[in-house]
Amino acid sequence: MATLKEVADKAGVTVTTVSRMLNKPDMVHPSTIRRIQQAMRDLDYQPNEIARSLSKKMSNFIGLIVPSARNAFFAKVIESMERHITANGYKLLLCVSNHERRKEIEYFSMLRANKVAGVIIASHTQDITQSVSIDAPIISIDRIISPHISAVCSDNFSGGRMAAELLISKGCKRIAYFNGGITLKGMSASLRQQGFEQALRQQGIEPIIQSHREDRFISMKYQDIIAAFLETHADIDGAFCSNDILAAELIRYATKNGIDVPGQLRVIGYDDIDLAELYSPSITTIRQSVEDISHFVVESIVHFEDRPMPSQTIFPVQLIEREST
Amino acid sequence: MATLKEVADKAGVTVTTVSRMLNKPDMVHPSTIRRIQQAMRDLDYQPNEIARSLSKKMSNFIGLIVPSARNAFFAKVIESMERHITANGYKLLLCVSNHERRKEIEYFSMLRANKVAGVIIASHTQDITQSVSIDAPIISIDRIISPHISAVCSDNFSGGRMAAELLISKGCKRIAYFNGGITLKGMSASLRQQGFEQALRQQGIEPIIQSHREDRFISMKYQDIIAAFLETHADIDGAFCSNDILAAELIRYATKNGIDVPGQLRVIGYDDIDLAELYSPSITTIRQSVEDISHFVVESIVHFEDRPMPSQTIFPVQLIEREST
DNA sequence: CGGTTAATGTCAACCGTATGACATGTAAAA
DNA sequence: TTTTACATGTCATACGGTTGACATTAACCG
Numbered sequence: 001m002a003t004l005k006e007v008a009d010k011a012g013v014t015v016t017t018v019s020r021m022l023n024k025p026d027m028v029h030p031s032t033i034r035r036i037q038q039a040m041r042d043l044d045y046q047p048n049e050i051a052r053s054l055s056k057k058m059s060n061f062i063g064l065i066v067p068s069a070r071n072a073f074f075a076k077v078i079e080s081m082e083r084h085i086t087a088n089g090y091k092l093l094l095c096v097s098n099h100e101r102r103k104e105i106e107y108f109s110m111l112r113a114n115k116v117a118g119v120i121i122a123s124h125t126q127d128i129t130q131s132v133s134i135d136a137p138i139i140s141i142d143r144i145i146s147p148h149i150s151a152v153c154s155d156n157f158s159g160g161r162m163a164a165e166l167l168i169s170k171g172c173k174r175i176a177y178f179n180g181g182i183t184l185k186g187m188s189a190s191l192r193q194q195g196f197e198q199a200l201r202q203q204g205i206e207p208i209i210q211s212h213r214e215d216r217f218i219s220m221k222y223q224d225i226i227a228a229f230l231e232t233h234a235d236i237d238g239a240f241c242s243n244d245i246l247a248a249e250l251i252r253y254a255t256k257n258g259i260d261v262p263g264q265l266r267v268i269g270y271d272d273i274d275l276a277e278l279y280s281p282s283i284t285t286i287r288q289s290v291e292d293i294s295h296f297v298v299e300s301i302v303h304f305e306d307r308p309m310p311s312q313t314i315f316p317v318q319l320i321e322r323e324s325t
Numbered sequence: 326m327a328t329l330k331e332v333a334d335k336a337g338v339t340v341t342t343v344s345r346m347l348n349k350p351d352m353v354h355p356s357t358i359r360r361i362q363q364a365m366r367d368l369d370y371q372p373n374e375i376a377r378s379l380s381k382k383m384s385n386f387i388g389l390i391v392p393s394a395r396n397a398f399f400a401k402v403i404e405s406m407e408r409h410i411t412a413n414g415y416k417l418l419l420c421v422s423n424h425e426r427r428k429e430i431e432y433f434s435m436l437r438a439n440k441v442a443g444v445i446i447a448s449h450t451q452d453i454t455q456s457v458s459i460d461a462p463i464i465s466i467d468r469i470i471s472p473h474i475s476a477v478c479s480d481n482f483s484g485g486r487m488a489a490e491l492l493i494s495k496g497c498k499r500i501a502y503f504n505g506g507i508t509l510k511g512m513s514a515s516l517r518q519q520g521f522e523q524a525l526r527q528q529g530i531e532p533i534i535q536s537h538r539e540d541r542f543i544s545m546k547y548q549d550i551i552a553a554f555l556e557t558h559a560d561i562d563g564a565f566c567s568n569d570i571l572a573a574e575l576i577r578y579a580t581k582n583g584i585d586v587p588g589q590l591r592v593i594g595y596d597d598i599d600l601a602e603l604y605s606p607s608i609t610t611i612r613q614s615v616e617d618i619s620h621f622v623v624e625s626i627v628h629f630e631d632r633p634m635p636s637q638t639i640f641p642v643q644l645i646e647r648e649s650t
Numbered sequence: 651c652g653g654t655t656a657a658t659g660t661c662a663a664c665c666g667t668a669t670g671a672c673a674t675g676t677a678a679a680a
Numbered sequence: 681t682t683t684t685a686c687a688t689g690t691c692a693t694a695c696g697g698t699t700g701a702c703a704t705t706a707a708c709c710g
Contacts, residue, residue, distance in 0.1 A: 001437075001460075003696060014659055019698055029657055049438045050384060051696035053375045054665050061418075069404035070599065072397070079394035082421045091435065093386075094419040096407045110416065112326075113374045135326075245603065252605040274395065275600060278570065280577040328666060339689055344668055354687055376666035379695050652710100659704070665697090673690075680683070 002043035011039035022047060053115060058136075062301060063111040065095040065104060065121040072273035073243065073288075077122060077141070080290045084298035090117060099124045108132040118301030121145070137304045139297050144312065152297050152313045154288040159317040160195025163240040163268045163286060168203050170266055170325055172238030175200060176208040176229075178250060179242050192270060192286075196240055208233055222249040230257075237265055244269035244276045247283050251324060266325040281323035289315050327368035336364035347372060378440060383461075387626060388436035390420040390429060390446040397598035398568065398613075402447060402466070405615045409623035415442060424449045433457040443626030446470070462629045464622050469637065477622050477638045479613040484642040485520025488565040488593045488611060493528050495591055495650055497563030500525060501533040501554075503575060504567050517595060517611075521565055533558055547574040555582075562590060569594035569601045572608050576649060591650040606648035614640050 008015045013032065021028045021036050039045070053059040062085050066074045078094065085092045093116065095107040104123055111119055112134045119138045121128070127146035129138070137150070144151040167175050177196055200207045210229045226249060241247040247269030254261050261267055261281055269276055272287035292315050300309055333340045338357065346353045346361050364370070378384040387410050391399045403419065410417045418441065420432040429448055436444055437459045444463045446453070452471035454463070462475075469476040492500050502521055525532045535554045551574060566572040572594030579586050586592055586606055594601055597612035617640050625634055
């Protein structure tokens with residue numbers, strides 16, 4: 001690969017001028033710029049980003065740590081983040097933690113060693129800054145992991161309320177909440193539950209809470225868990241699930257066991273992953289605006305130097321009504 | 326951040342020794358190694374990967390270009406690749422091309438500028454090397470894009486045959502093939518179709534082929550396309566879909582229109598994404614061993630210098646029988 | 651015509667690590 | 681005691697690009 005120096009020689013200028021053109025184009029005469037660009041084309045020159053990063057003490061990478069890439073919600077997050085990261089001239093370093101704290105810490109340290117411009121974390125770990133410090137902005141999404149780390153979430157509390165209100169308005173009386181996993185403090189799902197419970201109680205309905213110890217998002221045992229719960233609560237007529245996959249599992253169980261959805265049981269999911277629309281019956285759900293969140297998060301990192309970063313930012317959610325209610 | 330030099334000073338050795346310890350530990354005395362390690366701990370030292378990469382003219386990044394991150398099959402690919410890449414001490418640079426040739430070329434050029442150790446591409450573009458050259462191994466997965474680029478695929482031809490044979494063995498007589506998108510030369514899906522057609526014809530059954538011009542994997546118009554097709558082919562009793570999502574859409578349509586699956590219509594998908602098991606009825610499908618492919622591809626890149634790379638490698642597929650047949 | 655300004659050159663240091671060549675010192679083996 | 685091997689130091693250069701300080705040149709203005 002050609003280097004800056006070769007380009008400079010070919011264009012009859014010095015490396016300083018070429019470098020200036022790349023970094024402060026205003027300082028260079030238009031005709032010189034053209035000459036240099038021609039030389040670059042001739043030599044098929046491309047700046048070595050590694051060398052640039054070293055010199056600037058900062059790379060163009062943005063690290064994204066997610067618990068899973070297969071889970072449809074995070075897949076959506078990844079795709080959306082990638083788009084915004086690329087649109088801003090940065091590159092995505094993807095890290096899949098599989099919910100393991102050890103891995104998250106390793107990833108953090110790796111990202112530091114690579115001088116990333118920022119880290120986006122959708123994480124399990126309560127406060128990772130206790131383990132690894134990093135000289136770049138860190139933003140957590142989907143949950144609040146520490147008072148020192150900016151968090152960007154969607155309005156889970158309202159999401160829970162909206163679900164409750166819809167079920168009530170449809171005439172449900174015995175309403176359950178299905179928890180997709182272990183409830184962690186600060187985790188978005190727990191706010192969903194709180195909003196949901198509050199709205200029900202305001203209408204004099206006592207929520208029936210299902211929860212279990214499974215901490216993976218996709219589990220082969222969902223059917224068993226659902227079966228066990230419905231055995232003791234056969235009479236529920238409404239269910240709010242903390243994510244769409246759980247909702248799909250519930251509908252699947254219901255269909256198999258001759259329970260009509262939505263006739264006998266109305267089901268609401270959360271996230272609005274592609275599956276929700278594709279399922280049969282299609283699933284009513286609360287959509288998190290992953291797109292808005294991604295846009296905001298990436299912009300925040302890119303303009304970190306210029307703008308202050310709010311410690312918490314909340315985006316609205318939207319009820320998407322489909323066949324399952 | 327501390328530098329090599331500071332560590333060396335603290336440990337009472339020179340940078341050369343420290344660098345040697347990091348790269349050729351055999352040359353350094355165990356007790357010296359301990360002293361240096363202690364100094365590193367004291368200073369919270371971490372090698373600057375950027376500087377390393379510059380010096381070595383090669384980074385630890387592996388680029389993965391996929392058309393989509395949301396699509397469940399590619400989500401599976403991403404997760405699997407990430408695991409193997411990380412396990413080998415490399416880092417994943419994720420690129421989502423959205424099927425756009427222009428983007429693929431940009432990504433390629435970006436990866437080159439970042440001196441990646443290798444590129445894995447699940448791509449649309451027929452032969453990207455015509456546009457961008459790169460001094461690193463390139464491997465295409467899921468399809469053959471050029472005679473000059475190693476390809477790693479699963480045995481799509483057999484997959485198609487297996488689907489055909491299952492439908493025949495279940496007694497289907499009027500069997501259709503649903504194509505998820507435009508058929509591109511060399512694309513894995515076209516081999517699936519060929520295997521499928523061949524197996525049917527060998528049994529004296531003429532396949533009914535559905536295909537359309539949609540080139541996105543997830544489209545809102547699948548229902549319309551299916552409806553149009555079934556209008557003129559209402560009598561089919563077996564269907565092989567080129568991917569699981571299409572199979573889900575077909576089942577959804579059938580369910581909505583009172584066609585019993587598998588009673589009146591048996592459906593087979595392809596890929597075995599999570600959805601296949603979750604759907605109701607669960608979907609019989611051909612599983613591609615994404616795990617094996619990922620493992621092989623990443624190992625090939627990591628050991629590129631040592632081993633020759635086969636121009637084509639094919640992994641077996643597996644029939645997963647579920648409720649939809 | 652002197653003064654100002656814009657465009658570029660010159661020079662050099664720096665980012666943090668790798669590495670080759672060669673010298674030195676030390677301890678074990680002959 | 682001499683030889684040999686090993687461990688480390690010393691020195692210097694390279695990787696490719698950035699940047700600040702300052703000098704030079706030519707063109708423009710009043």
